Amino acid sequence: KAGVTQTPRYLIKTRGQQVTLSCSPISGHRSVSWYQQTPGQGLQFLFEYFSETQRNKGNFPGRFSGRQFSNSRSEMNVSTLELGDSALYLCASSLALAGGLSGEQFFGPGTRLTVL
Amino acid sequence: AQKITQTQPGMFVQEKEAVTLDCTYDTSDQSYGLFWYKQPSSGEMIFLIYQGSYDEQNATEGRYSLNFQKARKSANLVISASQLGDSAMYFCAMREDTLGGKLIFGQGTELSVKP
Numbered sequence: 001k002a003g004v005t006q007t008p009r010y011l012i013k014t015r016g017q018q019v020t021l022s023c024s025p026i027s028g029h030r031s032v033s034w035y036q037q038t039p040g041q042g043l044q045f046l047f048e049y050f051s052e053t054q055r056n057k058g059n060f061p062g063r064f065s066g067r068q069f070s071n072s073r074s075e076m077n078v079s080t081l082e083l084g085d086s087a088l089y090l091c092a093s094s095l096a097l098a099g100g101l102s103g104e105q106f107f108g109p110g111t112r113l114t115v116l
Numbered sequence: 117a118q119k120i121t122q123t124q125p126g127m128f129v130q131e132k133e134a135v136t137l138d139c140t141y142d143t144s145d146q147s148y149g150l151f152w153y154k155q156p157s158s159g160e161m162i163f164l165i166y167q168g169s170y171d172e173q174n175a176t177e178g179r180y181s182l183n184f185q186k187a188r189k190s191a192n193l194v195i196s197a198s199q200l201g202d203s204a205m206y207f208c209a210m211r212e213d214t215l216g217g218k219l220i221f222g223q224g225t226e227l228s229v230k231p
Contacts, residue, residue, distance in 0.1 A: 031217045043207065043221040055216045088159055094217055105151065105217060107161035 002027065004093050004108035012114045018079040021111045025072050025093030031055070032074040033105070034066060037088040049074050086115045119143060120210050122222035129198045130230050136183070137193040137225045139208030147213040150191040152182065155205040155224070167191060203229045
């Protein structure tokens with residue numbers, strides 16, 4: 001069974017630009033979550049999508065947005081990039097079990113974004 | 117308030133010895149899950165082990181076991197027979213089931229295995 005895939009793996013952008021990152025979950029998984037990892041702030045939750053709907057959102061500005069497609073693939077978009085957006089962006093997929101539980105969560109390899 | 121606390125920023129262990137990585141958590145939810153992940157220098161987060169709050173037995177996965185003490189709100193990871201490839205960052209995380217798939221992470225523990 002293929003794992004979680006993320007594209008691209010590395011990205012270099014300049015301030016003010018926008019970027020779109022993609023995540024394909026494990027087959028059969030319906031929940032996709034996104035995380036930002038920086039040396040200063042650690043791992044922070046961005047948002048979670050389940051059945052094409054945002055189910056949960058972290059404390060990030062509106063420049064960060066996402067969506068999920070009918071095949072559970074997800075994209076996140078960051079507009080008007082700032083230097084502080086440089087980070088490793090990780091997505092995780094999980095089964096959406098009964099009662100809202102998510103079960104085990106598996107991460108992709110991440111996209112390393114550098115903003116110059 | 118910090119919900120996941122890992123008090124050991126760095127640890128050393130001799131190859132083939134066992135090591136315990138500490139994790140305490142804080143939640144008022146009755147239903148929650150606790151996770152441990154390994155992150156090598158490549159950056160990928162590798163799932164190691166999961167413990168549900170209602171699980172009566174401590175979780176085990178190969179050389180990994182989770183010492184779950186619910187009353188003390190601790191979920192320590194025990195790695196038996198350490199290997200050089202175990203050198204990495206280790207993160208404890210919690211999911212409160214009322215919040216869907218959102219994971220809250222600790223700051224991590226950097227484990228170095230010495231030959």
